[in-house]
């Protein structure tokens with residue numbers, strides 16, 4: 001990797017005394033350690049804000065005088081030394097939870113493959129929940145010392161930015177990632193040039209450049225085809241997420257799986273096991289099988305080794321959600337592979353056959369299930385749905401016995417819990433559990449939440465709410481100043497939001513199954529609810545529709561038009577360009593987090609967990625994680641009955657009744673001290689019951705306990721102990 005990383009605008013290097021800032025800026029460790037972020041912010045708060053909290057960009061752009069100023073400030077240097085010391089101790093500490101519990105597995109590594117990663121908004125390599133799950137997985141493995149190396153794509157055009165036109169139609173803006181101003185580094189060869197390699201088996205050849213993101217102790221290698229050495233078609237492969245036709249999608253998955261495998265061997269990274277996040281990277285297992293055959297194994301023996309050392313996590317609750325490819329396309333790219341594996345075409349195609357699919361397409365999830373001995377769904381209900389969906393792969397078993405396990409998703413607490421909220425817990429839980437952050441998956445420490453005075457929790461909540469509203473207004477002010485908005489649009493964009501009003505948040509991708517407009521099913525009833533003179537309600541929406549999803553864009557426009565009408569009195573707002581940063585503000589600052597997808601389409605859902613960590617109450621349909629998370633007193637559950645043509649009407653009616661009879665009265669039932677004690681009690685119950693269980697700490701420990709040792713043992717014993 002390159003040493004002098006930051007090409008500073010003025011040309012002068014970062015002063016030696018604080019040179020460590022450069023190193024630190026390239027390790028996302030800063031993103032989940034507020035004290036490290038403060039170190040950057042203190043160089044110059046305006047520059048920090050202007051860089052959109054991206055230290056690499058800030059250090060590149062900032063004039064020398066500000067760096068010189070902090071070098072002359074003893075208090076800054078004292079803090080700098082403390083944080084840098086903390087950082088290097090974190091990086092050197094290989095005696096984390098994992099090595100304590102698995103002392104013999106010290107030399108083994110797991111390779112984690114995913115098509116997207118949601119780590120920080122400065123790295124736009126995600127579309128939604130799947131990506132954030134992967135990002136949180138890496139951060140937590142780093143915190144726990146689980147030996148992991150990750151592979152993904154460098155999406156040079158990231159995901160789209162969203163602008164809402166005056167009539168409510170979504171406009172998509174492509175933004176090119178400035179790789180030199182992002183926390184990514186080139187991976188170089190021995191001659192100091194960026195590592196460049198060919199993806200095997202594709203003609204004309206595709207070259208892949210390699211980048212590295214450091215996620216604490218976990219390195220993430222990113223594959224980049226958007227380089228001058230490639231044809232325009234080849235450049236497009238890694239430039240955007242989930243676009244293009246079937247063939248491009250197949251080539252993408254070949255690059256990710258087979259190219260990704262090759263990158264690891266080129267870098268000399270030896271891994272013992274593979275974890276696939278969804279089916280997109282499954283070809284990595286094919287390449288591993290081929291290598292074992294090259295070493296002299298038969299196909300069945302090679303397959304057994306690969307299966308015994310691989311785990312597949314599926315996130316899709318419907319058959320149509322999996323990637324499938326027609327046989328002629330598979331022939332086009334894999335006919336050279338058949339002989340290399342020592343099998344014929346039919347046997348190969350069988351590996352991706354889903355007996356439930358009459359069209360006989362090559363199914364990436366079916367392939368992944370056949371190539372892994374361990375597979376899991378991401379919530380209890382998703383497990384039931386998946387076992388039913390994949391039953392025909394195990395025709396001799398009853399659906400309940402289909403070997404698809406469950407590990408329910410969780411979120412990375414230091415990433416998603418507001419820093420002041422953490423401070424409040426340290427103040428009241430800290431005296432008894434001084435290391436509560438290290439053991440936050442221990443439910444008993446959360447019992448101490450009752451120690452927090454209602455008044456303190458409530459004022460912090462109001463502060464977070466004000467912070468959210470300020471941010472929305474400030475963004476609108478900037479848009480207004482750039483002449484990009486009609487005056488009326490500012491109402492729909494949230495200018496009228498009032499922090500004393502009960503506020504519902506709805507923010508997620510605008511796929512039709514998420515039913516963003518469900519609450520408008522009976523517009524008159526909703527109007528009466530939100531414009532109630534004494535007990536008003538406001539709703540903040542955010543989310544992007546996929547650029548090809550016309551239906552999603554129409555749903556969005558429908559909501560935006562309601563937001564524009566005076567009958568809704570400025571109580572409906574739509575916040576543009578939902579991403580990691582906006583999500584942080586929303587999950588910290590609204591009162592209620594609404595979720596109403598069409599069951600069973602929500603495999604798990606994670607944004608509600610993020611909200612819960614911050615005392616925001618979930619009001620959700622009975623689906624995904626909420627079937628496990630809801631305990632009758634930590635929020636509200638509705639709907640979720642069997643399918644019926646009246647379903648939207650029924651679900652909406654139940655939601656209105658909940659709002660009218662329970663949620664609104666509880667919120668406005670304040671005591672003479674101005675605090676709604678009943679509401680605060682529910683906030684505490686929500687944090688207490690959800691934080692320890694739906695954390696990625698609990699999740700990673702489950703992966704480790706259930707799978708990783710068996711995978712590693714299989715590899716460690718020369719494949720003697722692999723499952724059959």
Ligand SMILES: *Cc1c(COP(=O)(O)O)cnc(C)c1O
Nearest residue numbers: 128129508579580583605606607
């Ligand atoms: C957590 C998160 C998601 C996933 O949330 P769901 O509830 O699963 O839809 C999507 N986008 C962003 C920006 C997130 O932070």
